[in-house]
């Protein structure tokens with residue numbers, strides 16, 4: 001057998017080919033995480049342009065058309081390039097180690113699902129250099145602004161979205177196959193760490209809605225190039241249909257970006273509280289309920305399109321219901337901290353900030369669910385503040401918490417705790433100066449996606465911009481911490497954190513290139 | 529002084545200057561209560577839910593902060609071993625559920641009221657365009673003169689480009705505001721001519737999407753005379769930030785006088801439609817229209833914004849056949865941002881704009897278009 005030879009070397013290949021041809025879940029996880037960080041900086045630099053232009057009333061730095069390109073590209077890159085790949089990277093690294101599997105179930109597809117991503121984002125970003133300019137119709141790309149009235153580069157955007165969707169679907173299939181088939185003996189479903197559970201459910205969401213996104217961009221493609229009229233009223237089509245299809249993808253997408261974050265936080269808080277997670281079973285059921293509800297709330301993004309009142313009421317009630325399982329999660333985290341024995345290393349700081357600030361985003365989400373009030377909030381900075389609270393100190397903070405938490409396991413070194421704490425505090429202060437005033441801006445009547453604004457909005461805008469610059473600059477500290485940690489530092493033990501539980505902490509630090517080639521002892525597997 | 533201290537001083541002075549220049553601007557923190565029953569109900573709903581959230585937040589975060597302060601390892605806290613309680617889970621599932629019902633009841637009541645657009649006293653059709661609004665007062669009987677007009681941003685480009693000081697209602701002023709009577713149920717029929725816009729006046733708590741091919745219904749009863757301002761709320765392209773809404777609410781008698789005046793103007797415009805204009809008049813009219821309507825896309829100096837927005841300077845259309853040029857302005861170019869201006873501008877304005885572009889930016893066809901020429905083409909439809 002030709003494969004016999006390969007059985008002898010267990011280390012990684014050398015040089016570039018290691019990364020290009022790798023089928024190792026840890027290498028692919030690393031690739032995803034670095035890619036995500038690069039996209040985070042790119043999307044962040046677009047946000048800096050936006051905040052700089054909005055620093056003062058009047059047009060100073062960019063033309064309105066370029067401003068619209070910035071808001072669009074910022075949203076697309078952060079959602080599809082930064083947050084989603086980061087969670088896939090964490091899944092790749094951690095899921096096999098958490099369930100005692102030697103690798104992902106479909107390693108070659110794993111390689112492919114990562115390596116098509118850089119092409120998708122290169123194609124999308126290259127539109128910035130083209131004459132027609134980048135997409136300028138918002139990350140939600142409502143038709144007909146994104147079809148009949150779009151710049152020619154919209155076709156590049158459509159194909160980029162197709163590739164991203166294919167990548168996500170492959171990643172999701174891989175995770176489902178891994179979790180369902182490759183768990184070590186003794187690792188029953190109800191013993192899986194919550195990160196695995198939340199990702200399993202997220203993967204089903206991805207498989208359900210990514211094809212819907214692909215469908216809606218394909219309909220756009222046909223409208224633009226092949227003379228159909230799905231979304232063109234003049235040809236008998238319906239522009240509102242676009243929004244229904246888009247948000248049928250878009251709302252579950254929101255949970256795709258937050259469920260794995262719940263998993264991360266449910267791992268970190270028990271570790272640093274030195275106490276078992278409170279209400280494990282209810283956490284699993286709450287996650288499943290949120291995932292189910294995410295399919296029947298999409299039109300709460302569309303309360304002003306003129307739906308019949310029965311529709312408005314249905315989507316209001318269904319949306320309000322999401323507060324129940326989300327509340328259960330927050331209560332469980334607080335109950336885990338209650339009467340624990342806490343320490344506050346960087347991962348725990350990020351996790352606590354997550355609980356507080358995500359909950360604030362949840363509160364404004366509940367307010368937005370109230371249809372008549374939404375008529376005032378809709379498409380204002382109140383919405384911008386809401387979803388940034390959920391996504392930045394929510395999803396992004398959880399990714400940072402996860403990075404600090406597992407970095408010693410990945411590199412074999414402890415990171416610089418002083419720098420980590422500095423990064424946390426600057427991010428925490430920056431993010432609140434950045435987004436909190438935006439609630440006031442929205443309530444006072446400032447619409448979102450405008451390059452210039454009336455004078456009464458001036459004060460909160462410059463405050464918000466200062467917060468933005470502070471938050472943006474602070475992220476470079478993370479880069480320094482990670483590079484320092486890769487290069488050296490105090491040797492990490494296998495356990496790393498004295499309160500950490502789970503199979504990933506039973507292997508050495510750094511985790512060997514191949515782990516669990518033989519399944520772990522079933523007695524080591526305890527309920528989380 | 530140390531360089532660092534100097535830097536801080538400079539920053540502080542800059543921040544203070546900025547603060548003081550903005551002191552006259554209100555630090556609005558909350559949703560306006562507005563001037564309609566619906567807007568007050570909406571405000572109450574908003575406050576009620578906000579206070580529920582604050583109350584829940586205080587309870588949850590207090591427990592959390594108390595734990596963080598007291599249950600820390602450095603204080604010698606020993607972790608408890610409890611990790612589940614079905615009873616507790618049921619309690620904190622049911623209590624939020626009951627709170628949600630308490631929120632849903634008033635929300636349903638306000639929504640039902642807001643959705644009742646029946647029995648209006650006055651109907652106005654609102655049409656969104658890139659990037660202006662058209663208001664058309666629906667007539668009670670067919671032989672009345674129709675009142676309809678476009679409402680454009682009137683803030684000058686110089687203010688936007690920071691070459692002139694910004695006035696008080698910067699970006700929130702229009703040439704022709706919508707005028708409505710107070711204490712009357714005014715129904716708005718909202719639609720769009722191109723992309724989706726949204727018509728929003730915070731003081732009325734009215735926000736409705738303007739969607740091409742569809743007519744949405746909403747309404748208001750304004751209780752106090754005044755000037756109310758809002759903005760387009762749905763991203764609609766380049767000048768999305770530059771299509772404000774201004775509504776003047778007048779007592780009935782003042783409204784009636786205004787309406788009669790508008791009807792008079794409509795009659796006068798019809799009478800003027802075949803007037804002869806001089807070159808200077810046409811150029812002046814055209815320049816004003818250009819700076820208001822065309823400049824966002826075709827840019828100052830007619831240089832355009834490649835490739836979506838072609839240059840007018842040296843353009844083959846503008847320097848080519850005159851009739852074809854007028855036709856293009858009248859009907860627009862389907863599938864592009866070039867709208868049809870047949871209804872948006874009057875014949876006098878249309879003759880002015882075509883004369884202007886054919887004799888500016890280095891174009892020198894020497895043509896002078898008369899309103900009658902435009903009318904002839906319009907009637908040939």
Ligand SMILES: [Cu+2]
Nearest residue numbers: 725760764771
């Ligand atoms: Cu608009």
